[in-house]
Each structure stands twice: as C-alpha cells, then as structure tokens.
Amino acid sequence: MSGYRDLLRAPGVARIIAAQLAARLPSGMLALAVLLHVEHIHHSYGAAGTVLAATSIGQAVAGPVTSRWMGRWGMRRVLVATTLVTAAAIAALALVPAPLPVTILFGLIAGLASPPVQSAVRTIYPKMVNASRLTALYSLDASLQEIIWIAGPVLITFVSTQVSTVVGLLMIVAVTLAGGLWFILSPELGRVRIPRSRRSFGRVLRTPTVILTTVLGFLLIGATSAAEAGVVASFGEGALESGFILAVFAVGSFVGGLAFGNIPMSPWSMARRFTIVAAGIALTLVSLNAWWLGGSLALAGLGIAPVLAMSFAITSASVKFSETAEAYGWINTGQLIGAALGSAVAGFMIDGVGARGAMLTSFAFVLVGLIVAAVFVKGFPDLRHRDASPIPDTEPVQTHP
Structure with missing residues (x-):
C-alpha cells in the first residue's frame, strides 16, 4: 500500500483519478435509471429494454470514434461537446413527454455522445508518472472504478424509487455536467496533446494485442454480467442477499487489483488471472446458497480488476x-x-433452467476467455x-545536403 500512497502523491495523480471517477459515475447509474424511468412512463419492460438497448448500441458505436476524434480536435473540445450533448439527451428523456420512437432516439443520442473519459485518462496516464510505475497506476485505476459500480446503482435506485425517476435522471445530468467539468478543467488535459493518427480508422485493430484485449474484455464483462443476472435471479431483485453478494463481488475485484498491481506481467499473466475468475465462477455451480455464492464470487472478483x-x-x-485513445475505445x-450479450443470454437461460443457467453462461464466457488467453499467449508483450x-510517434525529418 505504501507504493500506492507514493503513486497518489505524484503531481496531479490523485486529482485526475478523482476527477475521472466523478465524470464516469453516471455510467454506473444510467442503465438502471433509464430502465426504471421508461418502464414507469410506458408501463412496459419491453419498451424500457428497447431504449436501453439503443443507448448501449450508441455507446458501443461511439467509443472508438469519439476517442479517435480527440487526436484530431483535442481532448477538451471533444469532451465538452459530448458532455453537453449527452446531458441534453438525458434531460430530454426526463422532461419531454414523447412517444416510444422518440424516446428511443433520445436514448440513442445519449449513448452516441457518451464522453470518452476512459480513453482520455488512460492516454494521459503515461505522461504523468515514471514509466516503471505505470502498471501500478493502471491497476489502481481498475480497482477504483469499482466505486462507480457500487455507489452508482445504490444511489440511483434510492433516488428513483424514493423520490421520482425524473429526479433520478436529472441527478445524472447534474453529475455528468459537474464531473465532466471537473475532468475537463484538469490541468493535465491542457498539458497532454494526442498526436493525430496517420493510420486510417480501425487499423489499430490489426495490432494483435488490441484485438486480443478487445475480445478478452468482451468475454470477461460478458461473464460478470451473466453472473450478476444469476445472483439477482437467485434471490429476487430487491433482496438484501443480492445487494450483499454483488457488493462482495466488487470488493473482491477492488482487493485483487491492488494486490496484483505491483506484480510484473508476463505473457502468461493474463491466463493466470482468468484462471482465478474461472475458479470462482465454477464454484458458483456447486450451490446457490447466499454465503457460498458470496465466497465464490469474492474469489472470482480477485481476478477481474x-x-x-x-x-x-x-x-x-x-x-x-x-x-x-482509439485502442481504448475499441476495448470499451x-x-x-x-455486457449486453452476457445479460441477454443469461436471461434466456434463467427463463429456461433457472438461476443456475446464468452461472453456466458466466462460466462458459470466462472459460472461453481463459482458452483464448492461453492459446494466443504469444500475442501478449512481456512487461517483466x-x-x-506507448511506442513514441516518429515523423520523417527533412535533411539538407
């Protein structure tokens, strides 16, 4: 922990981490807020799911595009524009009585305009600390982001159910603007300029590591989403057991990220970390008892961050x-x-065979991830x-005889 304390004492590190967590907090609230609000207005979970799907599709499409724009127009310009548009779209969802197709459009715009905060901050990190401390900083970042997924759902559920869904969405607008402004005004965004990429859009996916991390991120988050659906199905949406177990899952990830943060990464490290997740998910298949699930998912969580x-x-x-920035956009x-596919498949499995089907889905996702990490081990760089x-950008230098 002393290493992390020293890391946070580095100029600007604690500030930029706090600012980006505040700017990203709405991502832990938006899906649930949209689901609750649209169901309340249109009295249909099908309608709510359609709007949520449009928002998710917008986020998935926009990630690499807006991230790449930061190299063309600058981080602050892109972040200001996307923050304002997504805030306006969410406000429209909350305040404008509209037929379902228009509501779907608002959700799509909110997703398409999602500010690329993750890509920005992870692009800035290498310019803030000594290169030898960069892996520890990425681990700290991966651990602390669990705060978003613990605090966000709890906060939005309380406000939306105890006050109103409109107030819940307007709270997200306020947090989006306040957190976004804090992050955008961070001095580091003015000091770091992303060079404009000379390669065409999408060419970064030809880098084996980028395509591998994108696929593995898909499989890991698919597994966690299916497991979360299985927990909720086991005890019910409002059950205390569900909240407790999901919190333990997140705490396990937080602890694992900090514990592994200073361990050198070999090409086999990815497979070893997936093995921890797979072992924990496999244990959930033994029993759906609350204490057993809590312990199993705490173990699985140790490998996620x-x-x-x-x-x-x-x-x-x-x-x-x-x-x-574009690479991180593709990973996101x-x-x-x-997340979308894991939840969808788990939902069908729950309908067919019960909560254990969701855990089987989760295990299938993570097992494929482990196999991919082991089979394509040569695609990972050795960071020991x-x-x-990052590789420095170089340009040809004109010389004169």
Missing part, C-alpha cells in the same frame, strides 16, 4: 501514443457488447523487463 489492468497496460505498450466497445509506455 487484474485482468482489466493488464489489458490497459499491454495495450499501452503495444501501440503508438497517437493510437492509444468490446466490454459494452459483452520493460515498462508499459
């Missing part, structure tokens, strides 16, 4: 600095698609004897 931290580090080490898109700094 370490997998994400390694994904960020090896991506950074494998691409040029001008391509890091993979995770969003994984090098840092995770």
